[in-house]
Amino acid sequence: MISNKDIKKYNKSSSYSYTLGAFPTFELLENYPEIVEKIMIHTTAKQEIYDKAEKLCEQNHIQLVVNDKLLEKIREKENCIAAGVFDKFQCQIEKNQNHVVLVNPSDSGNMGTIIRTCAGFGINNLAIIEPAVDIFHPKVVRASMGSLFRINHQYFPSFEEYYHKYGENRSMYPFMLKGAKKLGSFSLNRNQPFSLIFGNEATGLDDSFLGVGQSVLIAHTKAIDSLNLSLAAGIAIYEFTKHYF
Amino acid sequence: MISNKDIKKYNKSSSYSYTLGAFPTFELLENYPEIVEKIMIHTTAKQEIYDKAEKLCEQNHIQLVVNDKLLEKIREKENCIAAGVFDKFQCQIEKNQNHVVLVNPSDSGNMGTIIRTCAGFGINNLAIIEPAVDIFHPKVVRASMGSLFRINHQYFPSFEEYYHKYGENRSMYPFMLKGAKKLGSFSLNRNQPFSLIFGNEATGLDDSFLGVGQSVLIAHTKAIDSLNLSLAAGIAIYEFTKHYF
Structure with missing residues (x-):
């Protein structure tokens, strides 16, 4: 479990990383929910963004927090109003594919x-x-x-x-x-x-x-x-x- | 003639703009020398960059200045060691071309x-x-x-x-x-x-x-x-x- 104090600027040696922005965060939630630690939404986010995130988080038992300071610590652009924390993963490429x-x-x-x-x-x-x-x-x-x-x-x-x-x-x-x-x-x-x-x-x-x-x-x-x-x-x-x- | 005090952050309404970086600056000098007002080189630039700029400026009677403060006023990245000031130009596209x-x-x-x-x-x-x-x-x-x-x-x-x-x-x-x-x-x-x-x-x-x-x-x-x-x-x-x- 990653606590709020662990949320800081990305570090290569860390075991987790971030999706910055609503679009990649929804891609994460929809395609790989099992690696999501936490979703953060900014108070300036539109209601529809919040609602979609809430629904996906509930379905997958993922913590959703509305916490501007936390998001501002890691975002690089002011217009980033949603972010996800995810565990880095390892995978293998497939032998018989392009x-x-x-x-x-x-x-x-x-x-x-x-x-x-x-x-x-x-x-x-x-x-x-x-x-x-x-x-x-x-x-x-x-x-x-x-x-x-x-x-x-x-x-x-x-x-x-x-x-x-x-x-x-x-x-x-x-x-x-x-x-x-x-x-x-x-x-x-x-x-x-x-x-x-x-x-x-x-x-x-x-x-x-x-x-x-x-x-x-x-x-x-x-x-x-x-x-x-x-x-x-x-x-x-x-x-x-x-x-x- | 654009004086050093006119060299400031780019402004859309201004009649001149900048090439930031050695590569676009040489493209400017080689393809459109008649619109170049001034070339600026940083003291940290490699000798070969300076030599090439000097040669092209001499050929085309263009002012070349080595002035770190001036360049630092307009550049956006620290590794930008050459810049050009050029007059904006108008042109027309060709009717019978793609x-x-x-x-x-x-x-x-x-x-x-x-x-x-x-x-x-x-x-x-x-x-x-x-x-x-x-x-x-x-x-x-x-x-x-x-x-x-x-x-x-x-x-x-x-x-x-x-x-x-x-x-x-x-x-x-x-x-x-x-x-x-x-x-x-x-x-x-x-x-x-x-x-x-x-x-x-x-x-x-x-x-x-x-x-x-x-x-x-x-x-x-x-x-x-x-x-x-x-x-x-x-x-x-x-x-x-x-x-x-």
Whole structure:
């Protein structure tokens, strides 16, 4: 049980984190109620927000508190009028499903946006290669709009460990500026699941990934040096999943 | 001539704005030197940044100052070690080229990201329907990574005015959750230029756009209620331009 005095600015080493904002808090309550410790509502919240939170908390026997000081201690934006406290969780990605693999992602906003895109296009398994941003950081949770609670994720100390555990019977597509084939110019192997692999925001994937599966380039003009990571991932995920929709 | 005492926090009504950061500042100097009033470099900047700025300023007869206090007055992030002061400019979009049309965009980051995506995929004309975020706000300039200086943009008081001026001999594609056809499921009319139209972040395009050209849906799962605007625009721009690359 987490008491009010334990509610303070997020700390990576802590066993719990926060959903900041009504939308991710409802995503948490609806998708993963068993990890919720407490819900906090601000007195300035609209009645409908309170009513929805109250109903979900009652259904799931979760404590609901109206406590402005508590919420103000952890929120980063003034318009955040609802928050949840949840226990961090561990999960495993699924072997026979499509994956997105982020190698050394360093930006919370990008990771959150990519999680949301994964959920939006039905890729429910995310592998993360360390060093990497903390997926439970409230900024990631908020940028994912709570989609974090809808997908599986798993950290790996190196790409080799991921490859060793999940590489068999799988098509690997590393996305690189030096990619051998252009996205959209080749047909996909539909007989096995795929992994879409993306590098760090500043450095991309190193040349060793040219030897991993089929390297892919998203062609663009010389007016920019590269696409933003979450945009590149979004375009790739769209292209690889559009035949499902 | 803008004096040092005129250098203060950005103001929408002012006739000048700033590039904050080395990357957008070099984009400004390289693409649009004639509008640059002054370049400021921080004493903590690396020698190579200073040397590059000095060379470009000399070539274009632009004043270069090393003045930490001045830069600290306008920068928003501590790691911003270079900035430019530039005169706001007006331009017109081109009639026979492809356009992106943003209807009532309200987020600076999204607008900047979309500008960069436009430049990256060769759509060099952006129409903006008011009310809308200020394209010269330093946050837009920074999110565009300076791509703002590579494309044409034009504000319109209403979509009707845009349509009246540019709608002839043009294929219009409004992107909507109620869109009649799925992106990627139909072939494009290559005989005339196209306009890709996107609505406001929170409200999208209203139903009147169902009667404008061919409405388009980017299909996704029910796990999310909609895609982020800059991501939806990125995916659409990619799909509509990929045959060029």
